[in-house]
Amino acid sequence: xxxxxxxxVKGARARxxxxxxxxxxxSVEGLTGLSLGRLAAxxxxxxxxxxxxxxxxxxxxxxxxxxxxxxxxxxxVKPAFAEPGGMPRLKGFVDNWFAYIEExxxxxxxxxxxxxxxxxxxxxxxxDAVDADRRDWFALLxxxxxxxxxxxxxxxxxxxxxAFALDAIVAAANTGARMGDQSAIPTARAIVDGLLA
Amino acid sequence: xxxxxxxxVKGARARxxxxxxxxxxxSVEGLTGLSLGRLAAxxxxxxxxxxxxxxxxxxxxxxxxxxxxxxxxxxxVKPAFAEPGGMPRLKGFVDNWFAYIEExxxxxxxxxxxxxxxxxxxxxxxxDAVDADRRDWFALLxxxxxxxxxxxxxxxxxxxxxAFALDAIVAAANTGARMGDQSAIPTARAIVDGLLA
DNA sequence: AAACAGGACGAACGATCGTGCGTATTGTTG
DNA sequence: CAACAATACGCACGATCGTTCGTCCTGTTT
Numbered sequence: 001x002x003x004x005x006x007x008x009v010k011g012a013r014a015r016x017x018x019x020x021x022x023x024x025x026x027s028v029e030g031l032t033g034l035s036l037g038r039l040a041a042x043x044x045x046x047x048x049x050x051x052x053x054x055x056x057x058x059x060x061x062x063x064x065x066x067x068x069x070x071x072x073x074x075x076x077v078k079p080a081f082a083e084p085g086g087m088p089r090l091k092g093f094v095d096n097w098f099a100y101i102e103e104x105x106x107x108x109x110x111x112x113x114x115x116x117x118x119x120x121x122x123x124x125x126x127x128d129a130v131d132a133d134r135r136d137w138f139a140l141l142x143x144x145x146x147x148x149x150x151x152x153x154x155x156x157x158x159x160x161x162x163a164f165a166l167d168a169i170v171a172a173a174n175t176g177a178r179m180g181d182q183s184a185i186p187t188a189r190a191i192v193d194g195l196l197a
Numbered sequence: 198x199x200x201x202x203x204x205x206v207k208g209a210r211a212r213x214x215x216x217x218x219x220x221x222x223x224s225v226e227g228l229t230g231l232s233l234g235r236l237a238a239x240x241x242x243x244x245x246x247x248x249x250x251x252x253x254x255x256x257x258x259x260x261x262x263x264x265x266x267x268x269x270x271x272x273x274v275k276p277a278f279a280e281p282g283g284m285p286r287l288k289g290f291v292d293n294w295f296a297y298i299e300e301x302x303x304x305x306x307x308x309x310x311x312x313x314x315x316x317x318x319x320x321x322x323x324x325d326a327v328d329a330d331r332r333d334w335f336a337l338l339x340x341x342x343x344x345x346x347x348x349x350x351x352x353x354x355x356x357x358x359x360a361f362a363l364d365a366i367v368a369a370a371n372t373g374a375r376m377g378d379q380s381a382i383p384t385a386r387a388i389v390d391g392l393l394a
Numbered sequence: 395a396a397a398c399a400g401g402a403c404g405a406a407c408g409a410t411c412g413t414g415c416g417t418a419t420t421g422t423t424g
Numbered sequence: 425c426a427a428c429a430a431t432a433c434g435c436a437c438g439a440t441c442g443t444t445c446g447t448c449c450t451g452t453t454t
Contacts, residue, residue: 011401028318033229035441048444049402057442108318117314120375121225121305131376164384168369172361175368178317179328187361208431232411245413246432254412 015053015063018043022064023071027108030118031061031126058125065129068111075100077140086147087196093141094166094192101174102185110174112137138163154196165195212250212260215240219261220268224305227315228258228323255322262326265308272297274337283344284393290338291363291389298371299382307371309334335360351393362392 176184277289373381
């Protein structure tokens, strides 16, 4: 590895560190609540240094969305690919998702729930990025649901409907739990178990 | 009615007008996105005039929560009380709620969905007010679910679980529809019909 | 060795924010 | 009539925001 790579990596790693922290902050304060100064202070950097790396606040928001997406894939999606496709992997998604909500990796819980609701009435690139992430997640869910149907499960139900219901219940579990409802996650687990039975 | 009442009414009506517009704005931009200057400009008032009526931004946020709550009661809860208690009234809630989401009264759709997610990781009086509104709504739902159970419906299910599922599905319908998913509301309707059958 | 590019910084900008002060207005109450 | 409380306003404040500019440092390329 030559020193050129090290320098490039240094910049890229600074970006990744900031974006990751931005995802953390945004999961609590929202993507709109992000500020360059706050992030710089948290990480011991200068405001203009952060601004140099991302150019605009919008770029920082987009980087936060991407970083949170990576975290979700790492903790929820990837481990489930150890399971065979279809119902086992689908249950892996759900189990990992519940774990991701119960022991939050990001300070504010599920980033997608927070930012989707925050941007569902807006326009622009950030909303589009949030929307794309949401679509990808639904597509992933529906794909495994259809595989499960090919294996003889859930045959009476429409795949999109099952995905919609799963997403709705887990999202509500995230919000309910964060609002202090101790029964939210067990209740949601029971409902999801019934859905997948 | 004497002139004293008129004056008092005038102040109260100004508050109500501002709070109602604040609920409208907050349904899109969030309660944190509210600003005294923005509201004043929208309504042709001075920023300090608005500040005088509410004192602090936090009071304005609390007034917005209360106003949005009133709107929800007016459009969703009250009309359903024309139906007899139990299953008919429960279905009234759901039908009115779907209508409230499909043809939004507030610009950003369901205020409770937006603000609950926005404040679910925070502390303070605004979060407490949002939480109280959420609890009240769940209590209202569960009360009619239990009545319906007394009438022979939904007997195999826990009342809290049914309320949780109903809230989750309709909330997801609100978010999905606002994200451009045309199938969100029909899909949610089908799921809810299945839940209440 | 010289020219270059990217990272990081301090400083400053215009804008907007919430808030407080002083004041004029208005209708009520002593 | 005088004292009063509630609006409503203009104005200014300190703070924070995103963004831009100039500069220094460092490692790469010619």
